[in-house]
Structure formats: structure tokens, C-alpha cells
Amino acid sequence: MPEKDKSVNTSELRGRLREARSVFVLTGAGVSAESGVPTFRGGGQAAVWKGMPFEVISSAEMVGRDLKLVWDWFDYRRGVLQTCRPNPAHDTLARWQTRFPRFTLATQNIDGLHAEAGSHGVLELHGNAWRARCLNCGSREDVRETDAGVRPPICRACGGLMRPDVVLFGEILPEDVWVEAAERAATSDVCFVVGTSAIVYPAAGLPVAAMRAGAFLVEVNPEETPLSEICDVTLRGAAGEVLPRLEF
Numbered sequence: 579m580p581e582k583d584k585s586v587n588t589s590e591l592r593g594r595l596r597e598a599r600s601v602f603v604l605t606g607a608g609v610s611a612e613s614g615v616p617t618f619r620g621g622g623q624a625a626v627w628k629g630m631p632f633e634v635i636s637s638a639e640m641v642g643r644d645l646k647l648v649w650d651w652f653d654y655r656r657g658v659l660q661t662c663r664p665n666p667a668h669d670t671l672a673r674w675q676t677r678f679p680r681f682t683l684a685t686q687n688i689d690g691l692h693a694e695a696g697s698h699g700v701l702e703l704h705g706n707a708w709r710a711r712c713l714n715c716g717s718r719e720d721v722r723e724t725d726a727g728v729r730p731p732i733c734r735a736c737g738g739l740m741r742p743d744v745v746l747f748g749e750i751l752p753e754d755v756w757v758e759a760a761e762r763a764a765t766s767d768v769c770f771v772v773g774t775s776a777i778v779y780p781a782a783g784l785p786v787a788a789m790r791a792g793a794f795l796v797e798v799n800p801e802e803t804p805l806s807e808i809c810d811v812t813l814r815g816a817a818g819e820v821l822p823r824l825e826f
């Protein structure tokens with residue numbers, strides 16, 4: 579059977595969006611690329627910092643071995659994020675939250691740009707680079723409010739050491755966030771996968787669960803990913819250009 583040309587099926591997509599009761603969107607680093615946030619695996623090579631692959635520096639093991647160095651890495655990343663503002667992809671998704679009876683935005687990004695664009699209740703699957711979490715009592719603080727000079731920051735609630743409130747390699751996702759994302763994906767009519775290489779699990783499993791539950795699956799990515807073959811529509815382009823075109 580000839581390969582269905584998934585790029586032209588947008589008329590069916592428009593129909594599905596008109597009828598949709600529940601829309602689920604999963605985003606990855608690509609949705610922030612046009613804001614200047616570097617992707618992890620764009621251009622075929624993984625990010626490296628001070629000669630260390632990011633999987634090493636961004637790991638639970640490194641929190642145990644050198645928490646100060648982990649903070650240096652996230653201070654560097656926040657330095658990059660400082661100058662980045664939401665782009666039309668973030669803005670479009672913020673508008674969609676009132677467009678559908680039920681709308682869920684789950685992101686793998688820790689940059690906070692969806693919230694900055696006005697999205698509420700974003701399911702931050704991998705945490706947030708602007709937050710710290712106490713290793714002792716678990717309380718969370720906004721890094722911008724803690725004393726930048728002290729690294730690792732000290733918890734104001736219990737005096738314990740704080741770590742970045744980000745899911746690191748070797749760690750599981752926050753259970754409450756994951757359970758809600760999985761439930762919403764599996765009960766969606768239309769599921770968008772925007773700007774992710776779809777190789778990091780369990781997040782990459784959400785669109786598969788949505789598809790298996792009958793959702794119409796749409797990928798927005800300039801490049802092919804392992805999910806492309808199971809999608810009903812693949813829109814090859816930059817999210818900041820493609821998503822605004824889906825408003826009608």
C-alpha cells in the first residue's frame with residue numbers, strides 16, 4: 579500500500595480540530611529553538627559542557643558526587659535562557675488553552691517559556707530550571723528569589739542543601755505530573771507532538787498511548803523522528819511557522 583502523504587492531510591486535520599473535545603500537546607526542545615534555546619540533539623550531535631556530555635553532568639549520580647558543579651551547569655543554562663523569550667509557537671499554544679473544551683499541554687522543556695507565554699497548568703514532565711528543591715525536606719523555591727551567591731542554595735524552610743528541581747538522567751518523572759499527562763494523552767481526540775526527537779522515555783510514550791487510544795496524531799518537526807511513521811499527519815517545518823497556520 580503506497581505510503582500516505584501525511585503532509586497534505588491538513589484538511590482532515592482541520593476537520594478533526596473543529597470537532598475536537600480534548601486536545602493533548604507534547605512539546606520538546608524544538609518548540610523553543612526559535613527562541614534561541616539550544617536543542618539537545620539538533621544537528622546530529624549531543625550537547626557537551628566543559629568537556630562533559632550533558633547526560634553526565636545532568637545526572638542523579640552527579641548530584642551525589644558534585645552538587646556545586648551541577649549548579650554551575652544550571653547557572654550556565656539559566657544564563658542562556660535569560661535572554662530567550664517565547665516565540666509564535668508558544669504564543670499559539672497559549673491561545674489554544676481556551677480554544678478547545680479540554681486542552682492539555684505537557685512539556686519536556688525546563689525553560690518555563692510556555693508559562694511565560696501565558697499557558698496555565700503546563701505539565702512540566704522534566705521540572706523547571708528556575709526552581710530549586712530541598713534535598714532534605716523537599717520544599718521548592720524560585721531560584722530567582724534565592725541568594726545567587728550561595729551555591730548550593732540553602733533551604734529557607736529547613737536549612738538543607740537544595741538541588742535544581744529538574745528531572746536528571748537516572749531519575750523518574752514527578753508521579754503526579756506523569757499520571758495526569760498519561761491520563762490526558764489517553765483520553766485525547768487529537769494529539770500533537772511538537773519539536774521532540776521522541777527518543778527519551780517515558781515522555782515519548784505519551785503520543786503512542788494517545789494513538790493507541792484512538793487519537794489523531796500530528797507531528798510538527800522539520801525532521802523525521804521515530805514517531806513519524808505512526809502519525810496521521812506530519813507537518814515538516816518550524817513550530818513557530820507551522821502552528822500559527824493551524825488557527826482558523
Ligand code: APR
Nearest residue numbers: 606607608611617618619686773774775778799801816817
Ligand atoms: N520547530 C520544531 N521542531 C524543531 C525545531 C523547530 N523550530 N528545531 C528543531 N526541532 C526538532 C529537531 O528536529 C529534533 O527532532 O526538535 C527536536 C529536538 O530534539 P532534542 O534535542 O532531542 O530535544 P527533546 O526531544 O526535547 O529531548 C528530550 O532529552 O535531553 C533530554 O531532558 C532532556 O527534555 C529533554 C529530553
